[in-house]
Amino acid sequence: MELSNIPKHADTLVxxxxxxxxxxxxxxxxxxxxxxxxxxxxxxxxxxxxxxWPVDLLNGTVIGETHDWGYKSSSKNGxxxxxxxxxxxxxxxxxxxxxxxxxxxxxxxxxxxSYGNQGWSAKEVxxxxxxxxxxxxxxxxxxxxxxxFHSACVTAIEKTGIPRTNNLNDxxxxxxxxxxxxxxxNGQRFNAAFGYLDPVRENGYLSIVGDALVDKINLRGxxxxxxxxxxxxxxxxxxxxxxxxxxxxxxxxxxxxRSGIGCSSNLSHLGIKPQxxxxxxxxNLHDHPSINIKFQGTDLLSNLMREFRxxxxxxxxxxxxxxxxxxxxxxxxxxxxxxxxxxxxxxNGKWDCAIYAANMAPISRGHLALxxxxxxERPIIDQGYLNDSEDKDIGILMEGLELSREISHQKDISxxxxxxxxETSSIVSIDDIRKLALHYYxxxxxxKMGPESDSNAVVDNMGKVHxxxxxxxxDASIMPDVPRGNTNIPVAMVAERLVSTLT
Ligand SMILES: Cc1cc2nc3c(=O)[nH]c(=O)nc-3n(C[C@H](O)[C@H](O)[C@H](O)COP(=O)(O)OP(=O)(O)OC[C@H]3O[C@@H](n4cnc5c(N)ncnc54)[C@H](O)[C@@H]3O)c2cc1C
Numbered sequence: 034m035e036l037s038n039i040p041k042h043a044d045t046l047v048x049x050x051x052x053x054x055x056x057x058x059x060x061x062x063x064x065x066x067x068x069x070x071x072x073x074x075x076x077x078x079x080x081x082x083x084x085x086w087p088v089d090l091l092n093g094t095v096i097g098e099t100h101d102w103g104y105k106s107s108s109k110n111g112x113x114x115x116x117x118x119x120x121x122x123x124x125x126x127x128x129x130x131x132x133x134x135x136x137x138x139x140x141x142x143x144x145x146x147s148y149g150n151q152g153w154s155a156k157e158v159x160x161x162x163x164x165x166x167x168x169x170x171x172x173x174x175x176x177x178x179x180x181x182f183h184s185a186c187v188t189a190i191e192k193t194g195i196p197r198t199n200n201l202n203d204x205x206x207x208x209x210x211x212x213x214x215x216x217x218x219n220g221q222r223f224n225a226a227f228g229y230l231d232p233v234r235e236n237g238y239l240s241i242v243g244d245a246l247v248d249k250i251n252l253r254g255x256x257x258x259x260x261x262x263x264x265x266x267x268x269x270x271x272x273x274x275x276x277x278x279x280x281x282x283x284x285x286x287x288x289x290x291r292s293g294i295g296c297s298s299n300l301s302h303l304g305i306k307p308q309x310x311x312x313x314x315x316x317n318l319h320d321h322p323s324i325n326i327k328f329q330g331t332d333l334l335s336n337l338m339r340e341f342r343x344x345x346x347x348x349x350x351x352x353x354x355x356x357x358x359x360x361x362x363x364x365x366x367x368x369x370x371x372x373x374x375x376x377x378x379x380x381n382g383k384w385d386c387a388i389y390a391a392n393m394a395p396i397s398r399g400h401l402a403l404x405x406x407x408x409x410e411r412p413i414i415d416q417g418y419l420n421d422s423e424d425k426d427i428g429i430l431m432e433g434l435e436l437s438r439e440i441s442h443q444k445d446i447s448x449x450x451x452x453x454x455x456e457t458s459s460i461v462s463i464d465d466i467r468k469l470a471l472h473y474y475x476x477x478x479x480x481k482m483g484p485e486s487d488s489n490a491v492v493d494n495m496g497k498v499h500x501x502x503x504x505x506x507x508d509a510s511i512m513p514d515v516p517r518g519n520t521n522i523p524v525a526m527v528a529e530r531l532v533s534t535l536t
Contacts, residue, residue, distance in 0.1 A: 034240070034241075034242050034243070036264060036265055036267060036269070039240070039242055039264065039269060039271070040068065040070050040240050040271065041270075041271060041272065042068075042271065042272045042273065043068055043069060043070035043240075043271060043272075043273040043274070044067035044068045044069065044273070044274050044275065045057075045058075045061050045067055045068075045069045045070075045273065045274065045275045045276075045277060045535075046069075046070045046071075046072065046260055046271060046273035046275070046276050046277070047061075047069065047070070047071045047072070047277045047279055048072055048247045048260065048276070048277065048278045048279060048280055048288060049072070049073060049074070049125065049247075049278070049279040049280040049281060049284065049285070049508070050071050050072075050073035050077070050123045050124065050125060050226060050230070050241065050279075051120070051124065051125020051126055051127065051225070051279060051280075051281050051508065052124075052125055052126060052127040052225045052508070052509075052521055052524045052525055052528070053125075053225075053279040053281075053507050053508035053509070053524050053525070053527065053528040054071060054073070054125065054277075054279030054280075054507075054508070054528075055071075055123075055124060055125070055127070055224075055225035055226045055228075055229045055230050056165075056168075056225060056229050056525060056528035056529060056532060057277055057279060057507055057528055057531075057532050057535075058071040058229070058230065058239060058241075059228075059229030059230045059232070059233055059239075060229065060528075060529075060532040060533075061532065061535065062233040062236065062238040062239035063232065063233050063236070063238075064238075065236065065238050067238065068238055068239075068240070069238060069239050069240070070240045070242065070271060070273070071230075071239065071240070071241045071242065072242050072245040072247055072260070072262055072271075073122075073123050073241065073242070073243050073244075073245060074121050074244070074245065074246045074247070074284075075100055075120070075121035075122035075123065075243065075244070076100070076122055076123065076243045076244055077123040077241050077242075077243030077244075078090075078122070078123060079234075080227070080230075080231040080234055081227045081231060082231075087099055087100075089129070090122065090124075090128045090129055090222070090224075091221050091222060092220065092221070092222065093132045093215070093216075093217030093220055093221055093222030093223075094217075094220050094347060094348060094349045094350060095350050095375065096118075096129060096130065096131055097120070097128065097129030097130075097222075098129075099129075100120050100121050100122040100128070100129065101116075101118055101119065101120065101121065101129075102119045102120075102121045102283070102284075102411075103116075103411070104116070104117040104118075104119055104283060104411060104412075104414055105117060105411075105414070106414050106415065106416050107413050107414060107415060115416075115471070115472055117283070117414060117416075117472070117476070118474060119281060119283055119284075123226045123230070123241070123243060124224035124225050124226035124227070125225070125281060126281070126474075126521070127169075127222075127224040127225040127226075127521055128222070128224040128225075128226065129222075130222075130474070130521055131351055131474075131519070132215045132216050132217040132222050132223075132521075133213045133214075133215060133351060133354065133519045133521075134166065134169070134171040134202075134213065134214040134215055134216050134519070134521070134522045135201060135202060135213060135214070135354065135518035135519045135522065136162050136202040136204060136516070136518050136522055136523065136526075137204065137516030137517040137518035137523060138204055138207070138356075138364075138365035138366060138516070138517040138518075139155035139204040139205050139365065140364045140365035140394075140517070141155075141365070141514065141516040141517055141518075141523075142154055142155040142157075142158050142204075142516070143155050144513075144514060145482070145512075145513055145514065148482075148483050148484075148487065148513055149483060149484035149486070149487065149494075150482050150483065150484075150494040150513070151494050152494055152530075153482075153494065153530075155204050155205075158526055158530060159204075161526045161527075161529040161530040161533070162202075162522065162523075162526045164526075164529045165522055165525035165526050165528075165529050166214075166522065168228045168229060168525075169216045169223060169225065169228045169522070169525060170216050170217075170218060170223040170228065171214050171215065171216045171522065172214065172215065172216075172218070173212070173214050174212050174215065174349075174352065177346070178346065178347065178349075179212050179352060180338065180341055180346075180348055180349065180352065180374070181334075181337040181338065181341055181449075182334060182337070182338060182372070182374045182384070182386065182446075182449060183212060183349075183352040183353045183372070183374075185445045185446045185449055186353040186372045186440070186445075186446055187210055187211065187212065187353055188443075188445045189440050189441075189443035189444075189445040189446040190210040190353070190355045190370065190440055190443075191210060192443045192445065193436065193439050193440055193443065195208055195209065195210045195355050195356075195357055196208060196209055196210070197209070197210060197211060198210065198211050199211065201213055201214065201354055201356070202214065206356075207356070207358060207365055207366045208356060208357055208358060208366060209355070209356055210353065210354070210355035210356075210370075211353075211354070212352045212353060212354075213351075213352060213353070213354045215349075216521075216522075219347060220347035220349075225525065242262075242264065244264065244265070245262045245263070245264045245269075246262060246263045246264075246408055246409075247260055247261070247262045247280070247288055247408070248261045248262065248263060248268070248288075248291060248408040249261050249288065249291040249292040249293075249408075250276055250278070250288065250289075250292040250294075250504065251270075251292070252292065252293070252308050252309075252501065255308075255309065255500060255501055255502055256501070256502040256503055257273075257276045257498075257501055257502065257503045257504035258272060258273070258503070259271060259272040259273065260273065260276060263408065273503075274503065275503050275504075275505070275535075276503060276504050276505070277496075277505045277506075277507055278480075278504070278505065278506045278507075278508075279506075279507050279508040279528075280508065280510075281508050281509060281510065282318070282476040282477050282478065282479050282508070282509045282510045283401060283412065283414060283476065283479070285479065285480050285506050285508055285510040286314045286315040286401055286412075286479040286480055286491075286510060287315075287401075287403060287408075287412050289311075289314050289480065289491070289498070289506070290305065290314055290315065290402075290403050291305060291403070291406055291408060292308065293305055293306050293307050293308030293309065294308060294309045294311055294314060294498065294501065295307075295310075295311055295312075295314035295315065296310070296311070296312045296314065296315075297310040299402065299403075303403055303405060303406050304406055305403075305406050309498075309499075309500045309501055311491050311498075311499060311500065312488060312489060313480070313481050313487075313488070313489035313490055313491045314479070314480060314491055315400055315401040315402055315403075315412075315479050316398070316400045316478075316479065316481070316489055317398055317400070317478040317479060317481045317489060317513070318398065318399040318400050318401050318414070318415070318416060318417060318476060318477075318478055318479050319395055319397065319398050319399060319416065319417065319476070319477065319478050319514075319515055320395075320416055320418075320472045320473060320474075320475050320476045320477070320515065321369070321391040321392060321393055321395060321472070321473035321475050321515060322391065322392050322395060322397075322418045322419055322426060322430060322470045322471070322472065322473075323389050323390060323391035323392070323430070323433075323470065323471045323472065323473045324389070324390055324430050324433065324434050324437075324460065324466055324469060324470055324471060325387045325388060325389040325390075325437075325457065325471060326387065326388050326434070326437050326438060326441065326453050326457040326458070326460070327385070327386075327387045327453065327454045327456055327457045328385060328386050328387065328388075328441065328450035328451055328452065328453055328454060329380075329383075329385055329450075329451050329452070329454060330374070330380070330383055330384045330385040330386055330449070330450055330451060331448065331449055331450065331451045332383075333448060333449055334374070334383075334384050334386070334449040334450065335383045335384045337449070338374070338384045350373045350374055350375040351371060351372075351373045353371060353372055354369060354370075354371050355368075355369065355370040355371070356368065356369060356393075356517070357369075357370060357433075357436060359428070359429045359432040359433070360432065361425075361428075361429075362394075362429075365394070365517055366393065366517060367392060367393050367394040367429055367517070368390060368391070368392065368393060368429065368432065368433045368436065369389075369390070369391045369393050369473075369517075370388065370389070370390050370433065370436060370437055370440065371388075371389050371391070372386060372387070372388045372389070372440075372446075373386060373387055373389065374386040386449075386450050388437040388440060388441055389437070389471075389473075390430065390433025390434055390436060390437045391430075391433065391473045392426055392429045392430050392433065393515075393517035393518070394429075394514075394517055395418075395419075395426045395515070396421050396425060396426060397417050397418060397419055397420045397421045397426050398417050398420075398478070399414075399415040399416045399417020399418070399420070400415055400417065400479075401413065401414050401415070401479055416472065416476065418470055418472070419466075419467055419470060424463065427463050427466055427467060427470075428463075430466050430470065431463060431466060434460065434466065438453070441453065457469075473519075474519075474520075475509075475515055475519065475520040476509065477509045477510065477512040477514075477515045477520060478510065478512055478513065478514070478515065479510045480492055480498075480506045480510040480511050481510075481511065481512075481513050482494060482496070482511040482512070482513055483513060485499055491506065491510075491511070492505070492506050492511050495531065495534055496511060496531045505531070505535075507527065507528055507531050507532075508524060508527070508528070509524045509527075511527065512524075512527065
């Protein structure tokens, strides 16, 4: 958009066009009673129909690799050190993610409510999950679309005692394995921008500004009144009646902190004038820690997969998900096991594979802090993996590792995957796991939802920032605890639920 065409004022201004931001902006613009401005730091490739989208962002069979913010973890002990992928593009992470559409457990949402977040119990959020699933085109794979690898995985997992389910998204079922629902069709990823922005792009109520990096929100007293963004190297100010921050778990707290909303003493040290003292901004960061075991893959696997592809089938790397309970799990479940296959860089054209296990109910917490007031600089991100003092999180991951190995020994898949590679067969102790733990791409919690009585809460149960008028945060950052599921559809549920309360 030309600088001169950028609106100077919005009824609602939404920061970030990711999963949540696309839903908020799309739903509000469809009401046709207000002008919505949506600012996105990455490019806007327009609607799906105009065919300008990069191939990797449309290919939903693997994770997209371009348009990344380039975050890295920086834990205090230096380990494990990860790339922390986040998409910088319209649609946000829904434009490059794995398209696995999973909801979690009733325990997740009942627990959010038990913290004092009225309206968030499992029963109350169900209609919003259904709404999100429908608009994002979530579907079940047809039997014929399931690869030979994943059919074998489901059978092998069943043989370890995990029952077959026909609905992984039954919030009240604590054990089960199946092929996961997905939001892609014929291999094409259907992101939140396609589902929510495309229908209203031309209706006159929505202005989408791509390549617009929001620096900060300006307050007058305790009222949010405008936003400063950097567009084409120029600083632009846009005023708004209502401002909604949807920058995701890493950026939303940064935007608040640059605006003077956060722990006042920390902000003063960076030369940022404190406006609203909220100690929880950037705290409570967590994700699902995971661990994998790797296999070279046999000729039989490569032959079967080649034949499957030659028969005209789309090949998906990830399809199977099992939910399971570790021995001390009292409610819901606390493990996901998810095998993946593909032709990777070092596999010489052969299909190799890995089995991942993730701790779905971690209690460890990390935090995120600004490095400086400059919006171009990356924040310090410490995911705090496996740092709980009693090593409960790592114990669950160890059980996940053992379960993955038990699955790999079942004949149904052992003949396809072969022996475990030395690279991972050497993972035997808690210390090995601590060094090699991975993430599951699901950071949340840095602008936690909770009542004012909770000193770490940043927003209330309606997403409104405590102590500030006209300012909301709506995205993964407000989740008090990560749900026991992949987070895209839960974030969409959060956005659907909160936008339904906004006039
Ligand atoms: C590689 C990968 C694979 C994943 N796979 C799955 C999966 O298979 N299933 C699943 O359920 N979940 C998956 N997830 C997680 C899921 O996609 C995310 O949890 C979800 O998309 C987060 O939504 P959000 O709205 O909170 O943030 P995001 O989607 O990250 O959106 C934030 C948006 O705000 C923009 N933004 C940030 N800061 C600024 C700023 N200062 N100014 C302007 N714009 C800004 C960003 O560019 C981005 O577009 C995956 C995530 C990744 C990274």
